[in-house]
Amino acid sequence: MTSALDQSNAQSGRIVISVDAMGGDQGPAAVVAGISSSAQINPDIAFILHGPKDELKRLVARKKNLAGRCELRDARDVVQMTDKPSQIMRQGKDTSMWSAIESVRNGEATVCVSCGNTGALMLMSVVRLRKLPGIYRPAIAVLWPSQNPQNFNIMLDGGADIRADAKDLMQYALMGTSYARNGFGLERPRVGLLNVGTEEHKGRSELKEAYDLIAANAHNADFDFVGFVEGRDLPGTTCDVIVTDGFTGNVALKTGEGTAGLISTLLREAFKYSPLSRLASVLAYTSLQRLKKRVDPRRANGGVFLGLNGTVVKSHGAADATGVSAAVKLAYQLAETGFTEKLAARVASASLLEQDGPTEISNDGETE
Amino acid sequence: MTSALDQSNAQSGRIVISVDAMGGDQGPAAVVAGISSSAQINPDIAFILHGPKDELKRLVARKKNLAGRCELRDARDVVQMTDKPSQIMRQGKDTSMWSAIESVRNGEATVCVSCGNTGALMLMSVVRLRKLPGIYRPAIAVLWPSQNPQNFNIMLDGGADIRADAKDLMQYALMGTSYARNGFGLERPRVGLLNVGTEEHKGRSELKEAYDLIAANAHNADFDFVGFVEGRDLPGTTCDVIVTDGFTGNVALKTGEGTAGLISTLLREAFKYSPLSRLASVLAYTSLQRLKKRVDPRRANGGVFLGLNGTVVKSHGAADATGVSAAVKLAYQLAETGFTEKLAARVASASLLEQDGPTEISNDGETE
Numbered sequence: 001m002t003s004a005l006d007q008s009n010a011q012s013g014r015i016v017i018s019v020d021a022m023g024g025d026q027g028p029a030a031v032v033a034g035i036s037s038s039a040q041i042n043p044d045i046a047f048i049l050h051g052p053k054d055e056l057k058r059l060v061a062r063k064k065n066l067a068g069r070c071e072l073r074d075a076r077d078v079v080q081m082t083d084k085p086s087q088i089m090r091q092g093k094d095t096s097m098w099s100a101i102e103s104v105r106n107g108e109a110t111v112c113v114s115c116g117n118t119g120a121l122m123l124m125s126v127v128r129l130r131k132l133p134g135i136y137r138p139a140i141a142v143l144w145p146s147q148n149p150q151n152f153n154i155m156l157d158g159g160a161d162i163r164a165d166a167k168d169l170m171q172y173a174l175m176g177t178s179y180a181r182n183g184f185g186l187e188r189p190r191v192g193l194l195n196v197g198t199e200e201h202k203g204r205s206e207l208k209e210a211y212d213l214i215a216a217n218a219h220n221a222d223f224d225f226v227g228f229v230e231g232r233d234l235p236g237t238t239c240d241v242i243v244t245d246g247f248t249g250n251v252a253l254k255t256g257e258g259t260a261g262l263i264s265t266l267l268r269e270a271f272k273y274s275p276l277s278r279l280a281s282v283l284a285y286t287s288l289q290r291l292k293k294r295v296d297p298r299r300a301n302g303g304v305f306l307g308l309n310g311t312v313v314k315s316h317g318a319a320d321a322t323g324v325s326a327a328v329k330l331a332y333q334l335a336e337t338g339f340t341e342k343l344a345a346r347v348a349s350a351s352l353l354e355q356d357g358p359t360e361i362s363n364d365g366e367t368e
Numbered sequence: 369m370t371s372a373l374d375q376s377n378a379q380s381g382r383i384v385i386s387v388d389a390m391g392g393d394q395g396p397a398a399v400v401a402g403i404s405s406s407a408q409i410n411p412d413i414a415f416i417l418h419g420p421k422d423e424l425k426r427l428v429a430r431k432k433n434l435a436g437r438c439e440l441r442d443a444r445d446v447v448q449m450t451d452k453p454s455q456i457m458r459q460g461k462d463t464s465m466w467s468a469i470e471s472v473r474n475g476e477a478t479v480c481v482s483c484g485n486t487g488a489l490m491l492m493s494v495v496r497l498r499k500l501p502g503i504y505r506p507a508i509a510v511l512w513p514s515q516n517p518q519n520f521n522i523m524l525d526g527g528a529d530i531r532a533d534a535k536d537l538m539q540y541a542l543m544g545t546s547y548a549r550n551g552f553g554l555e556r557p558r559v560g561l562l563n564v565g566t567e568e569h570k571g572r573s574e575l576k577e578a579y580d581l582i583a584a585n586a587h588n589a590d591f592d593f594v595g596f597v598e599g600r601d602l603p604g605t606t607c608d609v610i611v612t613d614g615f616t617g618n619v620a621l622k623t624g625e626g627t628a629g630l631i632s633t634l635l636r637e638a639f640k641y642s643p644l645s646r647l648a649s650v651l652a653y654t655s656l657q658r659l660k661k662r663v664d665p666r667r668a669n670g671g672v673f674l675g676l677n678g679t680v681v682k683s684h685g686a687a688d689a690t691g692v693s694a695a696v697k698l699a700y701q702l703a704e705t706g707f708t709e710k711l712a713a714r715v716a717s718a719s720l721l722e723q724d725g726p727t728e729i730s731n732d733g734e735t736e
Contacts, residue, residue: 287645295634
């Protein structure tokens, strides 16, 4: 199905992002506002938007800058947050999420963005896009605010799968490295393996195996392996990419969110305490806004699904226009750098490497 | 060995805490300052202090309020942070840590406090105090700042052992409940089991087994089981006790510390940004101090080793006098309530229960 709009986008050289308008807590209006703000900033972007056509038509018509840059695809159903995997695969074909993934599958769009149910999005992505050859477990890569120059660290797996063996963790290292290179422009990312201590004798035995496997691939895959890292290194500066299984990653992610939330609540309470502290809060306003912007989860919005034939960005379910726009920006960056193809090539070359067996144990990246 | 001082303490009805003066980053002076500040506040406390006698004698002599309330035990060696388990068991007998545990073992003191190497402290505690009958894996219970009325939640295991099966997790629930009751005066603590989602179908299979086992014991052990909880509930208000394996617990703990540290650094930077923001920081000083006090890790200092014949409190290695004093306060509270005996009774009754088989599946504590 190639419409006049498709052709116009193709002719303009614009990068097309497929966006699921539904499934977010704030409804399609927030999604349309988000893509409109992205379109405002970036002239090289165009959209295919999926959802109930009449409603979307009204919302898009109000945004002048989307005229001629946003094609609509009608989809009547919406994946609910409570939907179970079996339901989704039986009844999911008419949903906006399915339709959004389909646009990546058939090559109309480069990256798909959705605010919907994570489990459903991963399941549909795996079924429709298929895993890259050699990948057993796809992963979700998430961003952590950090003090590294790029302002963020990458952690994977953020919860696509609750298990990961040594080989999976090695593949996460490769995929995370590729993401860091294409998303942040880091030439030689530093990779750490999450454990309960940095000493080599600590932790679970499968982690020791993963340690050796990652170290063996570091040289050829062009990253620095810093060895075992701890929870405090997730927002730290020891490395750029942190590799762990999805269970641990998901717990860590939500612990970090919860801790930041608690501090933010207590900070508000502290400033409400007395008339003087309320005055201080007025004067401190811009300082606090500066901090808020720096750790604003909306600006680090977008878990990237890695290991599939196509790139899918999962935006936070609660994302507002700013959050959606951040996810779209990430999607654009990954599309622009040809991330999907580069990642596939990286994984393929490692599979070859593995067939040959690692010829060299390289752990030259021990940085502290 | 019963000295005149022991008798005087026994006569005074004071509770005796055994304190390892060595092994902390800040040396014995910080430890002596900490116990002195505890002695100042609490007339019902006395100490046995372990370390190089001459040095300790000088330090204690400077603190008038420790006169007649602090007995010294000479120990020449110190466990180093880098010591490995094998070294410790071969060469550990002359250390201050060993000596401090020995005072609990022979009944001179009720609780032991140490700032030293966690692994060494746990190993020596297990070897010298022995595990409670029926306990396979002892655990470290740590405190999380939270918005619950008691200001803290309890998480275990904080890293004593990297594995835990369903039965271990059930015992952690019992031990954590006992700690919450004796440490915080909570009559009916709410217990949650850490997972990647709150839905019953999520997570690892051993967690589902643990879920059933904990639910089956909730009624008889007098706690409310709220079911699965997530990382964000660690600093949250959903429950008072969070149960997890030591690997996940350790990663979560360090992730929380790291996140709090990042926000604190960024907050300082935000206030340094301009002359106006520096002025605001002066006015906001007391508000920020209020916040700092609330989440100050020194005030939540003390990981409690549970599941042994005797109670051991692990203070943070970097603890200063305030931190040591907080750990001593916790030790005193646990000693005063007869925690060791109550915990042993609780575990014994659950073992009996288990022999009979649970007769009733009780999950009446589903609160939200």
